[in-house]
Amino acid sequence: MDLKKLLNEEQYEATTTVEGPLLILAGAGSGKTRVLTHRIAYMMKEMNIRPYEILAITFTNKAAGEMKERVRSLVGETADNMWISTFHSSCAKILRREIEALGYKKDFTIYDSYDQKSLMKQVLKELSVDEKDLTEKEAISHVSTAKNTLLNPVDFKKKYEYHFRMNKVADAYILYQKKLKQNNALDFDDIIMKTVEIFEKFPEILEKYQRKFRYVLVDEYQDTNHAQYRLINLLTKDHQNICVVGDDDQSIYQFRGADIRNILDFEMDFPDAKVVKLEKNYRSMGNILAAANSVIKNNRDRKEKTLKKTKDEGGKIKIYRAYDDFEEARFVVREMQRLYREGRNYKEMAVLYRTNAQSRKFEDILMQEAVPYKLIGGLKFYDRKEIKDLLAYLRLVNNPFDEVSLRRIINVPKRKIGNTTVEKLQENANHQGESLFDTIMNLEEYSLLAAGTQASVVKFREMILDFNEKQLEMKVSELVEYILKTSGYMKELETSKNPEDESRVENLEEFLNVVLEYEMKAEEPSLQEFLESVMLVSDVDQYNEADDSVTLMTLHSAKGLEFPVVFMVGLENGLFPSASCLTDPNEMEEARRLAYVGITRAMEELYMTYAENRMVFGRMVSYPVSDFILDIPSNIKEHLNEEKKVHHRDVNPHTIKYKDKNMKYVDYNVEKALEDAKKILDFPDKKVLGQEDVVPGAKVKHPKFGVGTVVATADAKGDLKVTIAFDNQGIKNLMLSIAPLELA
């Protein structure tokens, strides 16, 4: 294998630097997967590193699967002994072995966001927290942030001792965590946090994994949160064989706790780190790259770099103004059909949007026009009611302490066990300090219920116990069929008059296929493993390019993928970037990165569309054209129809028009509203000054030092050192990025 022929100079260096910390800053389309896979192959072939000594972490299961496939094609079957998976899958695997150290059982259940919500609801009810004071959504979000930053309930409580509201959150966090443990369940964040907890509390366990994973690789490093960072740090701090790949410009998950400092500070954490930049883009035509660069360069908080093209300019970026969202969809589909007639395959095209709600219009038209399409995300298959019901049965069989699942199906199908009964049982369980299932097991000891109701509960209990026994002798697929039949669930759907229930039956059949497929693939199929795989898949994982259909997905889901033709739709200030971005510079920067990710998905052709009128919540609203379109220089874009004059920057891009209930247009000017608010609250206007603003002679104002004149500037490692002669305070040296300066 002649790597030097296969790789460019930087790629070669990144591939062959195996020992010690390595940061690969890989711009979009710069061949980082190529580097990662060849690097793994190089490690094994040239350096005799064993596959089981390597831990490679990716962002999605799909990325993991692809990487595994590509590594396998380079080194053969031995690739199967390597851990290539997501943070969550790897940690779940570790926890299945080690979690007993923390007092959980190995057959723990993984709770998704719906389960979380229902558990938190219980918690708030038990704490008698009024919904108006704290919703479960807020509580969950705070708990999640805490877990992502490794703040445990006790420390959380301490931290907010004197904070009335957060103190309530702290109590909720404590009880929530207690219930999770009682249910023998972990939420998504726990999967990472508990692994870290074990590593920190039990050095001998940590050592075991440090010895095992002598080489660690992390992809999409810019999207790791603090807990994940800590995990990697613990594993690698001794041998320091850590290779991370990331691109600060593609960090789009800060809303979920991803901490960009992990990448910006890597060199500080590992002083000996080698840094390799991959800046040559092999994916996109020149104009597409130029467009991406012209959008992202507006961000201040980034490592300076520019993607370099390897292809020629290609066509211009095509901009289309639609009358409304309906017409936008019609245009896109028409264009797709045209491209298809010209010889493109449908699978070469993708529609990327900001929110899942936008997919509906496109689905409608695609269906109408009989264009094959694949929808990624939105209502996931596993999120459908009937699937969740069935999963609840399976989870309960697997782990009887799982109250969330128990409560979900105890009266589905109807068994005359209503809410009051469940509450009575739950109360008794809480009182006795046992699980809900225990109370049901010992039902006869307590006289809680009327005879008839008690009989119903006993019947339910016998059924679950029966499932439990059958689990031992049946395959998962057999168990699924048995449950659907014995519980009466299938029967209720089949005899229902509701037309929706017909498709529910189909979905359950589809689910059975998923199970059968799993049984074929798995080495040792088990209910436990099956459930875990279901909980940890995302929809992007389902994406495959086998059949010829166009792809519909959010910009977030598109990360890591590429398409010859990309339609970015809904480019309107208020939608993308969303309204909150227009007032919060940090959110705006993240939105810009998201735009950058979207643009760089395109290989050959890029369309950007916006609609003058759009249905939002059943109302017609009018947003102005997106800043992201305006950011692209005119010489590399073409308007497919006439531009709307009012949409120019010089008018005011931040005016939102909407129709009130009398169908009258009302203007809402975001900037003016903001100015008014500032006047009232007396906020200083914090316009960030750029380097171009701060030139010698410029008058500036500082809140503490007052008015002064810039006398000199000097470059300082990406920042600018500014020397200012203040009128009353003398001469000061300030760093531009931190000094709260404004023009005077």
Added chain:
DNA sequence: TACGCCCCAGTTTTT
């Protein structure tokens, strides 16, 4: 206990 009607919140983004 079961069912139907009404109200309201939701649209950022997901492992």
Added chain:
DNA sequence: CTGGGGCGTA
């Protein structure tokens, strides 16, 4: 506009 949840009634 849509779906879920809460509340009141049979």
